[in-house]
Amino acid sequence: MTEPILQVRELQKYYFEQDTLIDSLLGRDAESVKAVDGISFDIQPGETLGLVGESGCGKSTTGETLLRLREATDGEVLFDGENVFEMDSTELKQFRRDVQIVFQDPFSSLDPRMTIGDIVSEPLTIHGIPEDPGEQTKREWRRDKVADLLERVGLSANHLDRYPHEFSGGQRQRIGIARALALEPEFIVLDEPVSALDVSVQAQVLNLLDDLQDEFGLTYLFIAHDLSVVRHICDRVAVMYLGNIVELGPTDELFDSPKHPYTQALLESVPRAGMSEHGRRVEALSGDVPSPKSPPSGCRFRTRCPVVIPPEDLDIDQQTYRSVMDLRDAFAAGDVNPEHIWEAADPERTDEEAFIEEARSRFVDVELRGAVAGHFDTALSHLAAGDSEKAQEVLYTHFASPCEERRPAVGDTEHPAACHLFEGTDEVTVIETTNGAVAEADD
Numbered sequence: 001m002t003e004p005i006l007q008v009r010e011l012q013k014y015y016f017e018q019d020t021l022i023d024s025l026l027g028r029d030a031e032s033v034k035a036v037d038g039i040s041f042d043i044q045p046g047e048t049l050g051l052v053g054e055s056g057c058g059k060s061t062t063g064e065t066l067l068r069l070r071e072a073t074d075g076e077v078l079f080d081g082e083n084v085f086e087m088d089s090t091e092l093k094q095f096r097r098d099v100q101i102v103f104q105d106p107f108s109s110l111d112p113r114m115t116i117g118d119i120v121s122e123p124l125t126i127h128g129i130p131e132d133p134g135e136q137t138k139r140e141w142r143r144d145k146v147a148d149l150l151e152r153v154g155l156s157a158n159h160l161d162r163y164p165h166e167f168s169g170g171q172r173q174r175i176g177i178a179r180a181l182a183l184e185p186e187f188i189v190l191d192e193p194v195s196a197l198d199v200s201v202q203a204q205v206l207n208l209l210d211d212l213q214d215e216f217g218l219t220y221l222f223i224a225h226d227l228s229v230v231r232h233i234c235d236r237v238a239v240m241y242l243g244n245i246v247e248l249g250p251t252d253e254l255f256d257s258p259k260h261p262y263t264q265a266l267l268e269s270v271p272r273a274g275m276s277e278h279g280r281r282v283e284a285l286s287g288d289v290p291s292p293k294s295p296p297s298g299c300r301f302r303t304r305c306p307v308v309i310p311p312e313d314l315d316i317d318q319q320t321y322r323s324v325m326d327l328r329d330a331f332a333a334g335d336v337n338p339e340h341i342w343e344a345a346d347p348e349r350t351d352e353e354a355f356i357e358e359a360r361s362r363f364v365d366v367e368l369r370g371a372v373a374g375h376f377d378t379a380l381s382h383l384a385a386g387d388s389e390k391a392q393e394v395l396y397t398h399f400a401s402p403c404e405e406r407r408p409a410v411g412d413t414e415h416p417a418a419c420h421l422f423e424g425t426d427e428v429t430v431i432e433t434t435n436g437a438v439a440e441a442d443d
């Protein structure tokens with residue numbers, strides 16, 4: 001195998017909020033937003049790696065941090081074997097030529113006061129290119145170069161003296177791409193390059209990117225939230241959730257046999273022609289993404305996961321377990337007020353049993369049985385007595401999931417996924433239960 005052009009190792013980027021002098025004078029604690037929290041991947045020369053996930057999961061931060069446009073909190077990035085975060089000014093200057101970024105919004109990323117010629121040639125001017133323009137002046141050389149670049153991205157060389165507002169969204173994105181190509185880079189981060197464009201124009205820009213990759217031998221990191229876009233342009237796809245990579249694999253394999261419950265849910269939420277609701281195997285994603293300021297312990301997806309693993313000694317179905325987990329989270333967030341439950345309980349009765357009946361009807365809509373019912377009622381009786389801490393403790397003791405105790409490792413196989421369900425195995429299948437889908441590992 002060839003040497004990867006890019007190697008990302010345990011990259012971490014935290015944003016710190018409330019850490020100004022005024023904040024500390026006002027006694028506010030600094031808060032960290034764990035936007036990217038220890039991700040690793042490689043990209044081979046000439047490859048397109050997709051980076052997908054819901055809004056806010058850390059995709060753009062990843063792209064910008066590995067290009068050193070943002071300062072990493074921790075981790076390492078090697079480009080052509082060189083440590084990007086340890087480059088001196090000469091090495092960094094060369095790096096800035098070799099890597100480029102294309103942004104999502106072609107309306108705000110181009111300076112409206114500059115002509116297209118100036119926009120595309122600006123990187124050349126900044127880098128003092130050409131050193132030797134031969135028979136021409138530097139300005140003539142750059143004009144010719146820009147005219148050539150415009151034609152290569154499907155625009156006319158006659159557009160050189162026009163301004164961005166004279167172009168459509170698709171054309172502006174082509175201008176952004178021409179600018180990124182000016183320095184003849186090896187690697188480009190494409191940050192949602194077609195998300196702001198009409199669907200009819202998206203395919204044209206994607207085809208252009210594909211052609212340019214072949215023509216110039218480019219390597220891409222293609223960031224997108226739209227899975228259907230990634231499918232056609234990427235060789236491999238990495239799926240991100242709340243600052244972590246949860247699955248990475250060859251595109252077709254990842255789409256045809258997704259392993260991680262998050263990838264499965266993400267794919268199920270993509271409308272697909274000919275697929276009826278009945279044919280869906282896993283429920284589409286529900287619930288909100290937790291805040292990256294206080295991400296869940298262990299697996300970050302566990303608070304929304306449809307197949308979270310119960311403790312070994314507990315016989316509990318997924319729906320009931322989810323209700324208990326949600327109740328625990330509500331306790332922890334201070335969202336459960338016993339006074340309200342007493343008020344809503346049968347006014348004829350003031351006994352603990354009335355409280356428990358009311359609380360059960362509020363928190364679970366399935367019938368609890370056996371040990372599960374016993375632990376649950378014990379917790380509720382503590383709550384009835386006003387001891388919310390003890391109630392929480394009971395729920396944590398008896399219902400703790402392996403998914404919350406340890407962060408699942410991403411393996412180093414060709415198609416790894418970070419999920420406790422199949423750690424140590426390479427295969428996963430999805431089976432259906434009456435209460436929803438359950439992913440199971442093949443041993």
Ligand SMILES: Nc1ncnc2c1ncn2[C@@H]1O[C@H](COP(=O)(O)OP(=O)(O)OP(=O)(O)O)[C@@H](O)[C@H]1O
Pocket residue numbers: 015016017033034035053054055056057058059060061062225292
């Ligand atoms: N400058 C900043 N200061 C504080 N928090 C930030 C900053 N920039 C991004 N974040 C937060 O970091 C997290 C990751 O943001 P990022 O933009 O990288 O996600 P994304 O997956 O690219 O989302 P989108 O598709 O919406 O751009 C989000 O919670 C975001 O609010």
